[in-house]
Amino acid sequence: MLKLSPILLTILYGLVMYKFSAWRTAKQLDNQSTVLQDAELERLNEDMANALDLPQIRVHVYEIEPVNGLAAPDGRIFITRGFFNKYKAGEVSAEEMASVIAHELGHVALGHSRRRMIDFSGQNAIRIALASMLGRFIPGVGVWLANMLATMLAARLSRQDEYEADAYASALLTKAGIGTEPQKSLFNKLESLTASTGSGPPAWFLSHPKSAERIAAIEANEAKWGTTIIGR
Known part of the structure; x- marks a missing residue:
């Protein structure tokens, strides 16, 4: 009987999880x-x-209440209904919403969206493998330690992606004549915008x-590029 090594089993598990997660995410976004x-x-x-x-940038509204934006693994851009409602209520300007879209475009252009799905699946596989291995040597604590290590890895990857997507958005907003001020002003609003939803801190505050x-x-990029466009 063929026996697979724990490492190979972990890789296979990660691949299966990636395929399933991508399918489930796409189906959920299609339905909701x-x-x-x-017009604006x-x-x-x-x-x-x-x-x-590009001929156009198509954006979809994801019918959930938490304030957020996301880029799907297939390249589609979404803003949540909760975020769109903030815009319609005048709490967020059109230019600030454009900065969210530009940021999510950055995740797509830089390959973060697909990689994040792979990372998520891989992290689950790593978490299971670590928990199994550490649990043998540190009963009770091994699972907790495995979860902590996997979470730290995910947070580090996510933070780097965010800085890269922010830089992409800044360059795009500047080139489009919108400027970076809406991008910065939105960051100053995020905590108050999400606090009123009653859903707790969104993913971006955790990772x-x-x-x-x-x-x-x-602002460091602006100084380096030597260009700051205030916007309209």
Whole structure:
């Protein structure tokens, strides 16, 4: 009887989890989203599409309440209904919403969306393998330690991705004539925007850099590039 090594089993488990997670995510987004229809946001999307030499940027509204934006592994861009409602209520400007879309485009362009799905599946496999191995030597504590190590790995990867997507968004917003000020002003609003949803802190507060650090990184890029466009 063929015996597979724990490492090979972990790799196979990660691949299966990736395929299943990608399928489940795509199905859920298909069932719970509609194409964004808003004249002002569509105009800004057109400006960004022109800056990227693309025919269009299609954005979908994901019908959930937490304030968030996301890029699916298949490259589609989503903002949540909760975020869109904040915009319609005047709590978020159209340019600030455009900065969210630009940020998610950065995740797609830089390959983060697909890699994150692989990372998520791989982290689950690593967590199981570590828990099994450490549990033999440190009963009771092994599982906790494995979870902590996997979570630390995920947070580190996520923070780096966020800085990269922020930089991409800054460059795109500048080229499109929108500027980076909406990007920075939105970071200053995030905590208050999400606090009113009653759903607790979103993923970016758990694994993303702090807003002040992200603003500082944007301003460092502005100084390096020598261009700061305030916007319209």
